[in-house]
Amino acid sequence: MKAKTRQQIAFTIxxxxxxxxxxxxxxxxxxxxxxxxxxxxxxxxTEPPRNGMKQGGIFPxxxxxxxxxxxxxxxxxPLGILSAIYLVEYAKxxxxxxxxxxxxxxxxxxxxxxxxxxxxxLFVVFLxxxxxxxxxSLTLAIMSLPVIITATKEALESVPASFREISLSLGASRWQxxxxxxxxxxxxxxxxxxxxxxxxxxxxxxxxxxTAAAFYLxxxxxxxxxxxxxxxxxxxxxxxxxxxxxxxxxxxxxxxLIALVFLMNLxxxxxxxxxxxxxxx
Amino acid sequence: MVAEVVVxxxxxxxxxxxxxxxxxxxxxxxxNEILGIIGPANSGKTTFLRAINRLNYLNASYRQxxxxxxxxxxxxxxxxxxxxxxIGIIFALPQVLPVSIFNNVAYGPKVHGxxxxxxxxEIVENSLKKAYLWDEVKDRLxxxxxxxxxxxxxxxxxxxxxxxxxxxxxxxxxxSGLDPISTAKVEDAMRELKRDYTQILVTNNTxxxxxxxxxxxxxxxxxxxxxxxTETLFTKPKDKRTDDYITGRFG
Numbered sequence: 001m002k003a004k005t006r007q008q009i010a011f012t013i014x015x016x017x018x019x020x021x022x023x024x025x026x027x028x029x030x031x032x033x034x035x036x037x038x039x040x041x042x043x044x045x046t047e048p049p050r051n052g053m054k055q056g057g058i059f060p061x062x063x064x065x066x067x068x069x070x071x072x073x074x075x076x077x078p079l080g081i082l083s084a085i086y087l088v089e090y091a092k093x094x095x096x097x098x099x100x101x102x103x104x105x106x107x108x109x110x111x112x113x114x115x116x117x118x119x120x121x122l123f124v125v126f127l128x129x130x131x132x133x134x135x136x137s138l139t140l141a142i143m144s145l146p147v148i149i150t151a152t153k154e155a156l157e158s159v160p161a162s163f164r165e166i167s168l169s170l171g172a173s174r175w176q177x178x179x180x181x182x183x184x185x186x187x188x189x190x191x192x193x194x195x196x197x198x199x200x201x202x203x204x205x206x207x208x209x210x211t212a213a214a215f216y217l218x219x220x221x222x223x224x225x226x227x228x229x230x231x232x233x234x235x236x237x238x239x240x241x242x243x244x245x246x247x248x249x250x251x252x253x254x255x256x257l258i259a260l261v262f263l264m265n266l267x268x269x270x271x272x273x274x275x276x277x278x279x280x281x
Numbered sequence: 282m283v284a285e286v287v288v289x290x291x292x293x294x295x296x297x298x299x300x301x302x303x304x305x306x307x308x309x310x311x312x313n314e315i316l317g318i319i320g321p322a323n324s325g326k327t328t329f330l331r332a333i334n335r336l337n338y339l340n341a342s343y344r345q346x347x348x349x350x351x352x353x354x355x356x357x358x359x360x361x362x363x364x365x366x367x368i369g370i371i372f373a374l375p376q377v378l379p380v381s382i383f384n385n386v387a388y389g390p391k392v393h394g395x396x397x398x399x400x401x402x403e404i405v406e407n408s409l410k411k412a413y414l415w416d417e418v419k420d421r422l423x424x425x426x427x428x429x430x431x432x433x434x435x436x437x438x439x440x441x442x443x444x445x446x447x448x449x450x451x452x453x454x455x456x457s458g459l460d461p462i463s464t465a466k467v468e469d470a471m472r473e474l475k476r477d478y479t480q481i482l483v484t485n486n487t488x489x490x491x492x493x494x495x496x497x498x499x500x501x502x503x504x505x506x507x508x509x510x511t512e513t514l515f516t517k518p519k520d521k522r523t524d525d526y527i528t529g530r531f532g
Contacts, residue, residue, distance in 0.1 A: 093341055162376045169336060170445055171366035172392035180388070181378065 036251025048218035064228030071137025080148030136212020151193020188275030317494030369442030375434030389445035432463020
């Protein structure tokens with residue numbers, strides 16, 4: 001066989017494999033949109049559910065998910081970014097640091113339902129937050145921490161070592177160096193990773209199952225100690241617990257959830273493109 | 282006239298992990314001289330420079346014994362920040378920050394707490410003039426420093442170092458990436474700076490050492506083999522190894 005023919009075959013196989021990867025997401029979205037698009041109306045987006053959720057909208061669930069994401073961000077962003085800065089810029093390479101790094105890596109391997117149980121035990125029961133926005137946000141925050149820490153670490157490590165050397169050689173302190181010569185160049189990577197981890201948190205059901213989610217709460221929460229409805233959980237219960245639930249409502253909820261997650265990913269892509277254009281080294 | 286000693290090392294030994302980089306180094310550097318250090322790769326030249334302003338300690342495996350004195354004071358008693366303010370360094374490849382020309386030079390004053398705008402502007406202008414760069418960049422101080430040519434970037438690095446007001450300037454093979462014309466400009470700047478600063482030039486280019494330095498030391502495998510007036514070292518070296526290196530028989 002000629003080299004050219006073999007190359008043709010190889011390219012065809014590689015192309016088909018790539019297509020195979022894209023197919024599930026395209027099919028899923030197409031299927032969900034086809035079945036649910038008809039139910040997306042202004043009322044569906046702005047009304048609370050009625051009649052055992054078989055009618056009305058999903059407004060409280062949308063708001064609940066947004067609140068949970070914001071809550072998650074408030075806890076996980078500072079905690080994750082600051083600890084990554086410590087690990088990369090300050091921590092000495094010793095057994096203790098290596099242990100921390102190892103546990104960060106392993107944290108991301110824990111199934112989300114286990115985070116849910118942990119959050120329930122610690123926040124809901126032991127700290128007596130009850131099933132609440134606070135407990136749910138904290139649980140989701142812990143779950144997103146490893147991703148945020150890893151993304152931030154990678155972003156910091158990708159800043160050339162020479163920037164730090166320049167700064168230190170001029171007599172700047174470690175913190176001045178981080179503040180002026182490292183962070184500004186790491187922010188794009190940090191933001192991208194953070195937004196992606198939050199968009200994952202937005203779609204999770206298991207961590208909020210026992211910690212935050214309300215089965216049916218057709219009003220908006222009054223405080224952080226209130227339960228909330230959330231899109232993924234709403235989808236889960238309407239799909240499994242509500243008899244005679246109209247299919248198109250379930251799929252419509254799915255569309256809204258996918259749209260929300262896509263929107264966040266889009267933000268991250270735009271941020272990355274914006275900063276990449278400004279990158280000058 | 283007895284020359285004033287600015288930097289002095291006493292029995293300095295440096296190592297990275299199991300690798301010894303410098304052995305029993307004793308010598309003195311005088312005020313306002315340009316001291317050259319030549320030697321083949323891995324002879325400890327860079328380690329010596331970075332020992333003086335403690336940059337070696339950025340490497341976690343670095344160990345050091347012996348003492349270094351700056352103007353009579355043991356540098357152990359000087360904080361990193363002050364030490365590095367007094368002893369500036371120019372790296373082998375021009376390393377500029379991806380910010381404007383102005384902000385590159387203004388960075389040093391900023392971290393040392395100088396925030397008055399007209400004072401900073403004055404420092405930036407003076408430093409760029411001393412580094413022979415002012416005329417080339419005065420109309421575009423807000424352009425990105427990375428847009429400058431290699432030679433201009435290296436002079437910008439010199440200006441940036443000057444802006445914090447050092448007494449000693451260390452050069453770590455500053456012209457290794459530059460063309461002859463840019464090299465000549467950097468050397469001009471060094472000769473001009475002699476009036477106010479003590480300079481140590483590590484170089485792989487023996488001709489450069491011969492051109493700009495007054496005294497020169499030859500390093501080999503972490504030891505200083507010989508140090509003398511540059512002319513003497515290059516014409517009548519005492520040690521055969523120095524002779525071999527200078528005449529190009531090895532290295």
